[in-house]
Amino acid sequence: MKLLLLIFMLLVISVSFAQDVPANYQSRKVVVSDTIVIDSISINPLRFQVFDNAGKEIDSSSYQVNFSRGILIISEETKNSTDSVTIKYLCYPDYLTRDYFVLDSNIIVNNSSNINKLYSLQESSNKNKFKPFDGLNTLGSISRGVTVGNNQNAVVNSELNLQITGKLNDKVSIRASIQDANIPTQEGGYTQSLDEFDQIFIELYSDNWNIRAGDVDLINTKSYFGNFTKKVQGISLGGTVHHENGGETSAFAAGALVRGVFSKSSFAGQEGNQGPYKLVGPNGELYILIVSGSERVYVNGLLLERGVNNDYVIDYNAG
DSSP, X not given: OHXXXXXXXXXXXXXXXXXXXXXXXXXXXXEXXXXXXXXXXXXXXXXXXXEOTTSOBOOGGGEEEETTTTEEEEOHHHHHHOSEEEXXXXXXXXXXXXXXXXXXXXXXXXXXXXXXXXXXXXXXXXXXXXXXXXXXXXXXXXXXXXXXXXXXXXXXXXXXEEEXXXXXXXSOEEEEEEEEOSSOOOOOBTSSSOOGGGOXXXXXXXXXXXXXXXXXXXXXXXXXXXXEEEEEEEEEEEEEEEOTTSOEEXXXXXXXXXXXXXXXXXXXXOTXXXXXXOOXXXXXXXXXXXXXXXXXXXXXXXXXXXXXXXXXXXXXXXX
16 A cells, blocks of 8 residues: 555656646757757747766856857867767747748749839728718708788798808818898897807808808907907908917908997886886887897996896897
């Protein structure tokens, strides 16, 4: 029983030693010469050993190894004492020593005098994927109507309301609001912020410039003198020039006519009566249109704020 247990332990030890030896561990026996090429690739300096023909390990001071080139140089004393040596070394993994190519080496043509006769035709991969007017968004309506009466002729009414946004090319974009109606559509003054859909304009713009024709808002509130806010009809141009030193210069110009006439309307409100109160024109006109967002309302010299949840609301079409 003890003999069987001893044999079993020896087998386990031998298996464990066998498992410690890596799969890429090599052993070569070569004839002694001045320079011995161990392998065609670089070798690992770990676990490198050299043995003479009697199986005795040679001291590392008796030879020199260039591990990157796989070359062994043996001293003269060692060459005289043995005619052959056994080299045991560890190879690098295959994925480290394999040759990798961007192109297949079989299709590479060697340089020769006939190289000018070789041609390669292929389509350019740099294709312009931009499509002109692709991505333009349009929104609006068009209506036609007929009005008849016993004391008038038939009348055809038409109305157009169109909004356009999108890109004309990679750098230039467009914004437009086009209307054709007898009475311009205006947002009711029931909210504090009014959308400018009542404006009629066409605007071209990019990162550094813009051109707008139609209804333009001229606002200058950055300086102490000459502050103004005007809603006009005309054209405006603006642009920015970037300098090489990092600075920039901005320029702006506009030419237009005022959309309406400024007028002042005063009335005495009734206690407990919130309105509505009718506004009149500069010549006492009862039916007027007010440019949206252009009004300033004062009560006892204090400026009020428009909005349902604020001080007042206004109907621009009815005054």
